[in-house]
Amino acid sequence: xxxxxxxxxxxxxxxxxxxxxxxxxxxxxxxxxxxxxxxxxxxxxxxxxxxxxxxxxxxxxxxxxxxxxxxxxxxxxxxxxxxxxxxxxxxxxxxxxxxxxxxxxxxxxxxxxxxxxxxxxxxxxxxxxxxxxxxxxxxxxxxxxxxxxxxxxxxxxxxxxxxxxxxxxxxxxxxxxxxxxxxxxxxxxxxxxxxxxxxxxxxxxxxxxxxxxxxxxxxxxxxxxxxxxxxxxxxxxxxxxxxxxxxxxxxxxxxxxxxxxxxxxxxxxxxxxxxxxxxxxxxxxxxxxxxxxxxxxxxxxxxxxxxxxxxxxxxxxxxxxxxxxxxxxxxxxxxxxxxxxxxxxxxxxxxxxxxxxxxxxxxxxxxxxxxxxxxxxxxxxxxxxxxxxxxxxxxxxxxxxxxxxxxxxxxxxxxxxxxxxxxxxxxxxxxxxxxxxxxxxxxxxxxxxxxxxxxxxxxxxxxxxxxxxxxxxxxxxxxxxxxxxxxxxxxxxxxxxxxxxxxx
Amino acid sequence: xxxxxxxxxxxxxxxxxxxxxxxxxxxxxxxxxxxxxxxxxxxxxxxxxxxxxxxxxxxxxxxxxxxxxxxxxxxxxxxxxxxxxxxxxxxxxxxxxxxxxxxxxxxxxxxxxxxxxxxxxxxxxxxxxxxxxxxxxxxxxxxxxxxxxxxxxxxxxxxxxxxxxxxxxxxxxxxxxxxxxxxxxxxxxxxxxxxxxxxxxxxxxxxxxxxxxxxxxxxxxxxxxxxxxxxxxxxxxxxxxxxxxxxxxxxxxxxxxxxxxxxxxxxxxxxxxxxxxxxxxxxxxxxxxxxxxxxx
Numbered sequence: 001x002x003x004x005x006x007x008x009x010x011x012x013x014x015x016x017x018x019x020x021x022x023x024x025x026x027x028x029x030x031x032x033x034x035x036x037x038x039x040x041x042x043x044x045x046x047x048x049x050x051x052x053x054x055x056x057x058x059x060x061x062x063x064x065x066x067x068x069x070x071x072x073x074x075x076x077x078x079x080x081x082x083x084x085x086x087x088x089x090x091x092x093x094x095x096x097x098x099x100x101x102x103x104x105x106x107x108x109x110x111x112x113x114x115x116x117x118x119x120x121x122x123x124x125x126x127x128x129x130x131x132x133x134x135x136x137x138x139x140x141x142x143x144x145x146x147x148x149x150x151x152x153x154x155x156x157x158x159x160x161x162x163x164x165x166x167x168x169x170x171x172x173x174x175x176x177x178x179x180x181x182x183x184x185x186x187x188x189x190x191x192x193x194x195x196x197x198x199x200x201x202x203x204x205x206x207x208x209x210x211x212x213x214x215x216x217x218x219x220x221x222x223x224x225x226x227x228x229x230x231x232x233x234x235x236x237x238x239x240x241x242x243x244x245x246x247x248x249x250x251x252x253x254x255x256x257x258x259x260x261x262x263x264x265x266x267x268x269x270x271x272x273x274x275x276x277x278x279x280x281x282x283x284x285x286x287x288x289x290x291x292x293x294x295x296x297x298x299x300x301x302x303x304x305x306x307x308x309x310x311x312x313x314x315x316x317x318x319x320x321x322x323x324x325x326x327x328x329x330x331x332x333x334x335x336x337x338x339x340x341x342x343x344x345x346x347x348x349x350x351x352x353x354x355x356x357x358x359x360x361x362x363x364x365x366x367x368x369x370x371x372x373x374x375x376x377x378x379x380x381x382x383x384x385x386x387x388x389x390x391x392x393x394x395x396x397x398x399x400x401x402x403x404x405x406x407x408x409x410x411x412x413x414x415x416x417x418x419x420x421x422x423x424x425x426x427x428x429x430x431x432x433x434x435x436x437x438x439x440x441x442x443x444x445x446x447x448x449x450x451x452x453x454x455x456x457x458x459x460x461x462x463x464x465x466x467x468x469x470x471x472x473x474x475x476x477x478x479x480x481x482x483x484x485x486x487x488x489x490x491x492x493x494x495x496x497x498x499x500x501x502x503x504x
Numbered sequence: 505x506x507x508x509x510x511x512x513x514x515x516x517x518x519x520x521x522x523x524x525x526x527x528x529x530x531x532x533x534x535x536x537x538x539x540x541x542x543x544x545x546x547x548x549x550x551x552x553x554x555x556x557x558x559x560x561x562x563x564x565x566x567x568x569x570x571x572x573x574x575x576x577x578x579x580x581x582x583x584x585x586x587x588x589x590x591x592x593x594x595x596x597x598x599x600x601x602x603x604x605x606x607x608x609x610x611x612x613x614x615x616x617x618x619x620x621x622x623x624x625x626x627x628x629x630x631x632x633x634x635x636x637x638x639x640x641x642x643x644x645x646x647x648x649x650x651x652x653x654x655x656x657x658x659x660x661x662x663x664x665x666x667x668x669x670x671x672x673x674x675x676x677x678x679x680x681x682x683x684x685x686x687x688x689x690x691x692x693x694x695x696x697x698x699x700x701x702x703x704x705x706x707x708x709x710x711x712x713x714x715x716x717x718x719x720x721x722x723x724x725x726x727x728x729x730x731x732x733x734x735x736x737x738x739x740x741x742x743x744x745x746x747x748x749x750x751x752x753x754x755x756x757x758x759x760x761x762x763x764x765x766x767x768x769x770x771x772x773x774x775x776x777x778x779x780x781x782x783x784x785x786x787x788x789x790x791x792x793x794x795x796x797x798x799x800x
Contacts, residue, residue, distance in 0.1 A: 099792050099793050151799075152796070
């Protein structure tokens with residue numbers, strides 16, 4: 001067992017209100033630069049929809065991630081090593097700027113400087129790249145808050161396998177339904193970007209699993225851009241290098257949450273340490289599709305297990321990290337309560353960001369233009385649990401996103417959430433005593449009353465310390481591994497940081 | 505990082521070694537081609553003349569006659585005559601021109617000349633220059649009939665054989681390299697010749713026709729050719745043939761049926777290729793989002 005630590009983020013989608021504060025915080029901090037105008041290391045997508053870049057989930061087109069061959073080995077979908085050479089200068093799988101969007105701003109200065117005239121001055125849209133006037137045709141979430149748009153929602157790849165009647169219903173404007181999907185780099189265990197990089201410029205950091213691009217080694221081949229199935233590596237046209245989400249490691253090293261998580265107004269994001277067994281990675285990613293999700297979640301080790309703790313210490317993981325892993329809210333949601341799933345596990349990259357799928361209202365029946373929920377009033381709370389197929393967001397759709405098409409895990413999670421909601425509603429709104437029926441309902445999804453209370457508290461009332469549990473990074477210790485701090489004691493240094501004053 | 509550094513340094517070393525090897529082989533081959541005839545020292549060839557003027561004449565025939573012609577008659581319009589030219593009575597002037605060369609317009613006997621003479625100072629010793637100056641000064645007061653000129657008419661050249669010599673189809677008798685290894689003149693081959701040296705298509709006009717060319721080729725006075733052809737001189741017949749060929753070269757068409765067809769075939773081929781690409785790869789450059797928009 002080779003234990004490693006991973007900083008992982010968890011997104012509670014049921015709480016996301018789609019305000020894009022995370023995206024803006026990230027943009028202001030990292031990608032407000034020349035060449036990075038179109039990049040959104042964090043973006044929020046309205047689903048069903050094609051996301052950003054458009055249709056990133058269509059791996060027939062973009063060829064991201066890994067595929068498992070007949071012998072059970074995994075290969076890059078993008079190309080073989082020899083094929084990669086042939087595509088050095090023309091790679092059809094590479095998204096173009098139009099697939100993202102042509103970044104734009106408005107000529108606000110005209111509002112102030114326009115000479116007096118008969119018409120009001122207007123701020124025309126201009127390209128952020130050329131500064132020329134342009135026609136805005138798309139944006140990073142172009143069909144924001146549109147559930148059934150013809151161009152985008154209709155072409156959502158994850159709608160595959162959803163009943164045709166349900167799809168038709170979802171495309172009706174009156175039945176509009178959507179949820180939000182915030183996305184950052186998944187800091188995978190088996191990153192396709194790392195596998196595809198011909199220069200060896202991308203690496204997964206040892207101490208916290210953050211996947212980074214070494215800008216000194218990057219030669220701008222852009223294989224990573226094509227190979228990443230989540231399309232979370234971006235090419236900076238100005239520097240000629242690729243860039244990606246760095247999980248705000250400078251913030252985490254100083255004990256602060258990443259900008260997107262810190263600024264989240266819905267407090268949907270949780271962060272914590274997960275311990276995993278690095279020896280199992282290759283075995284996990286080459287499992288057949290039906291065993292893949294279990295193997296993926298099975299990677300995560302129990303930090304309370306003495307064997308794991310011993311192995312972790314042997315692998316050089318600091319005690320502070322093991323403590324943080326025990327208190328990790330991500331570990332609780334993913335492993336203890338089994339409520340969170342990775343996004344598109346079938347890409348076989350071992351994504352390490354987790355999502356709690358969203359609940360949605362139950363479709364009511366319409367009788368003579370009157371909306372009526374066809375349930376007896378006194379049994380309503382309990383009956384909903386059995387009406388999951390009538391949820392507005394089809395279970396199949398959520399399963400395509402989070403559980404490789406398997407509806408069972410999604411049903412279990414939604415039932416868990418509904419049970420806790422019913423339990424708390426009966427307790428706080430109806431004022432009913434805790435009855436056997438409620439306990440039975442919770443037991444059916446494997447929860448005790450205490451578990452339900454814990455989940456309720458971490459979901460609705462978490463403090464910032466509950467949401468973000470950061471280990472002590474001890475950068476001074478990491479540095480000692482490669483540099484002896486005392487080696488240069490008493491020397492002037494080379495004068496790069498501080499010019500040396502050597503007298504006249 | 506270090507590992508790849510070492511690897512690339514190794515690769516660089518290999519590449520450099522390969523380059524060195526190639527350069528060495530190439531230079532030694534050229535050196536071998538230019539090697540023979542070290543025995544015939546210039547000084548030994550000189551006839552033991554008493555008179556300085558006679559010594560100067562011998563040197564003049566070797567060094568200067570290729571342009572100024574034997575006896576200094578010159579070529580009207582291209583190389584100024586020295587015979588009967590009052591300007592060359594001034595020995596200081598003559599020595600200066602020999603040592604430093606001359607450039608620019610010059611009018612002799614009502615004919616304007618405008619060619620460049622390169623400096624000969626480096627090739628001759630001081631005493632040799634003195635001898636040549638003496639001889640040239642002596643020419644200034646003479647006329648054509650007073651000097652001994654080789655009046656045997658040069659053999660009539662065969663342009664066809666000249667072409668073969670130029671292209672290297674027939675080897676030069678004394679082992680010199682064929683002209684086409686550096687030069688180009690008229691339709692040498694279907695795809696042209698080499699452009700290492702100047703294009704010789706119109707050389708006849710520049711050097712004064714068959715007469716001028718013949719003189720020039722006796723001992724080609726250019727920096728690149730002198731060292732090669734002083735060891736491997738052309739024979740009289742070769743000179744005549746080459747001069748005849750080069751004199752005719754400008755009047756031939758550079759374009760041939762083959763080159764025309766090559767150009768036409770290329771153009772048609774490119775058209776077919778582009779048309780094929782336009783049909784077979786239609787929509788290839790369409791982005792994903794463009795496809796979605798056109799579908800909806």
